[in-house]
Amino acid sequence: xxxxxxxxLFGYALRLGDTSLVLGHRLSEWCGHAPELEEDIALTNVxxxxxxxxRMLLTYAGELEGKGRDEDRLAYRRDVFDYRNHLLxxxxxRDFGHTIVRQFLHDAWSVELYERLCASKDETLAxxxxxxxxxxxxHVRHSGDWLVRLGDGTDVSHAKVADALGRLWPYxxxxxxxxxxxxxLVAAGIVPDPAEMKAAWTxxxxxxxxxxxxxxxxxxxxxxxxRRGEHSEHLGYLLAEMxxxxxxxxxxxx
Amino acid sequence: xxxxxxxxxxxQSAQPSPRLVTEQEAALQGRxxxxxxxxxxxxxxxxxxxxxxxxxxxxxxxxxxxxxVGMLPEGNWITRAPTLRRKVxxxxxxxxxxGHGLYLYSAAETLGVSRDELxxxxxxxxxxxxxxxxxxxxxxxxxxxxxxxxxxAAIMNxxxxxxxxxxxxxxxxxxxxxxxxxxxxxxxxxxLALAQGTAxxxxxxxxxxxxxxxxxxxxxxxxxxxxxHSAQNMAWKIKRFSNDELRQRxxxxxxxxxxxxxxxxxxxxxxxxxxxxxxxxxxxxxTEFNEILKGNGPCxxxxxxxxxxxxxxxxxxxxxxxxxxxxxxQRAMKKAG
Numbered sequence: 001x002x003x004x005x006x007x008x009l010f011g012y013a014l015r016l017g018d019t020s021l022v023l024g025h026r027l028s029e030w031c032g033h034a035p036e037l038e039e040d041i042a043l044t045n046v047x048x049x050x051x052x053x054x055r056m057l058l059t060y061a062g063e064l065e066g067k068g069r070d071e072d073r074l075a076y077r078r079d080v081f082d083y084r085n086h087l088l089x090x091x092x093x094r095d096f097g098h099t100i101v102r103q104f105l106h107d108a109w110s111v112e113l114y115e116r117l118c119a120s121k122d123e124t125l126a127x128x129x130x131x132x133x134x135x136x137x138x139h140v141r142h143s144g145d146w147l148v149r150l151g152d153g154t155d156v157s158h159a160k161v162a163d164a165l166g167r168l169w170p171y172x173x174x175x176x177x178x179x180x181x182x183x184x185l186v187a188a189g190i191v192p193d194p195a196e197m198k199a200a201w202t203x204x205x206x207x208x209x210x211x212x213x214x215x216x217x218x219x220x221x222x223x224x225x226x227r228r229g230e231h232s233e234h235l236g237y238l239l240a241e242m243x244x245x246x247x248x249x250x251x252x253x254x
Numbered sequence: 255x256x257x258x259x260x261x262x263x264x265x266q267s268a269q270p271s272p273r274l275v276t277e278q279e280a281a282l283q284g285r286x287x288x289x290x291x292x293x294x295x296x297x298x299x300x301x302x303x304x305x306x307x308x309x310x311x312x313x314x315x316x317x318x319x320x321x322x323v324g325m326l327p328e329g330n331w332i333t334r335a336p337t338l339r340r341k342v343x344x345x346x347x348x349x350x351x352x353g354h355g356l357y358l359y360s361a362a363e364t365l366g367v368s369r370d371e372l373x374x375x376x377x378x379x380x381x382x383x384x385x386x387x388x389x390x391x392x393x394x395x396x397x398x399x400x401x402x403x404x405x406x407a408a409i410m411n412x413x414x415x416x417x418x419x420x421x422x423x424x425x426x427x428x429x430x431x432x433x434x435x436x437x438x439x440x441x442x443x444x445x446l447a448l449a450q451g452t453a454x455x456x457x458x459x460x461x462x463x464x465x466x467x468x469x470x471x472x473x474x475x476x477x478x479x480x481x482x483h484s485a486q487n488m489a490w491k492i493k494r495f496s497n498d499e500l501r502q503r504x505x506x507x508x509x510x511x512x513x514x515x516x517x518x519x520x521x522x523x524x525x526x527x528x529x530x531x532x533x534x535x536x537x538x539x540x541t542e543f544n545e546i547l548k549g550n551g552p553c554x555x556x557x558x559x560x561x562x563x564x565x566x567x568x569x570x571x572x573x574x575x576x577x578x579x580x581x582x583x584q585r586a587m588k589k590a591g
Binding site: 025039076097148242249251 | 322325326329332333334335336337338339340341342345346348349352353355356359394444447448451452454455560563564565567568569570571572573574575577578581
């Protein structure tokens with residue numbers, strides 16, 4: 001693999017790893033506080049899967065980079081501007097409906113992504129995808145089913161998820177952005193074409209929104225910047241909490 | 255994890271008032287006791303004395319509540335776990351506890367109470383849960399100490415429950431015990447990493463042991479002479495060993511583990527008696543235990559408030575799920591009819 005391609009793949013793996021880690025963190029904030037016991041268990045389970053994906057992806061990113069950074073070095077010793085996650089996943093939990101909308105928009109993307117990444121010409125990435133795809137298929141069913149229940153539930157629940165959908169929709173455009181580095185990876189058959197994924201994502205999302213009796217928001221101005229390290233104010237607090245111990249005791253092994 | 259320690263004498267747990275027992279009832283009771291004595295499992299549809307049913311509902315639901323409330327002190331560190339491996343392990347552990355709560359509520363439901371009713375009792379403050387969860391987890395070492403000591407004490411209590419006379423409870427306990435012993439090893443391994451780490455980490459580990467040691471001993475409940483239900487529960491084979499016996503086993507197993515870690519158990523009276531082969535330990539401060547039972551522990555209020563908030567904040571979600579299920583049913587009926 002050429003150095004440029006390797007750099008591009010490092011950036012790609014880092015972005016996927018960061019996105020999984022940050023969303024896993026957000027979901028884990030629910031642990032013990034969900035609307036019912038079954039949901040406590042389910043959200044924790046999804047969080048576990050996501051942190052698991054992050055570990056594989058960050059480990060691989062570290063290997064590609066070749067500077068000796070492992071999963072923990074990458075997770076715990078980077079500041080906001082070096083994080084590459086989508087802005088969508090760092091949005092705070094607000095309420096259960098907001099969490100479900102955020103999760104569904106992400107899950108619908110990740111299932112399309114990992115299904116395609118199983119065929120990646122990069123064996124490691126294909127292997128990670130083969131494991132992750134089984135889990136994200138379950139995730140999208142879980143979040144999609146809840147979105148339908150809440151959208152087509154009571155007036156209160158409908159209003160809450162409709163509001164969340166309006167708030168979060170502007171963060172969906174970023175998932176399908178494509179820069180030069182990614183274009184090279186697409187050309188090399190290593191990652192799928194985001195434009196083609198967007199059509200599949202849209203069809204999947206529209207079907208569920210229809211069952212949920214929710215209107216798809218118009219594609220207006222989209223918030224972007226996560227993949228360049230330009231984040232919302234929320235990420236700093238998340239990292240401050242997550243990184244506290246390794247930062248406070250830099251010489252310690254845990 | 256589990257407690258018992260909930261069988262202190264209280265008004266609620268007073269023995270049922272004596273009443274006339276019919277001949278038929280006496281025969282049923284005799285037959286029931288024979289089955290228990292023969293180590294047969296009692297199943298939900300079998301006849302059982304009302305006191306047996308009541309005791310089990312109380313014990314199993316307290317155990318379930320303890321699992322659910324127990325998710326809070328440990329959940330407190332999920333977002334701050336210092337490595338991704340530790341984060342995953344802690345998430346999985348807290349999730350297991352939710353799972354234990356779920357099977358235990360199901361086991362209690364076989365005795366004719368609903369989960370909602372039991373949860374209602376927890377939220378209203380009527381039902382108890384293990385006092386151990388009313389202590390805070392201010393440092394990361396608390397996660398290790400809970401796994402090592404609290405789950406360790408729980409296992410001592412729970413392994414005999416796998417042979418409890420009531421079938422659904424015994425079977426739930428088999429699975430729970432397997433998971434708990436895994437948690438206990440994980441907790442100990444976490445403590446080992448701290449004990450072998452920097453001076454600051456070692457200090458953190460010692461501090462956690464100092465705070466969790468005595469509360470862990472209290473988890474076994476009052477001394478045998480103060481325990482309200484022991485004799486009857488032993489005859490019913492709900493309980494197999496007395497509180498003091500189990501406490502002694504825990505001390506005997508744990509002291510060498512602390513020595514291996516290079517940590518000091520905060521009990522100046524602790525010594526090994528070569529004649530008995532057991533460790534002797536200092537007197538437990540039951541005043542503290544009783545105050546926490548009364549609601550005066552450092553976190554009693556926070557714990558229940560957190561459970562109530564989760565329940566109240568989730569009301570609209572549960573209502574939506576019910577409303578949606580009704581709509582679907584209606585649509586399906588329309589389609590069919």
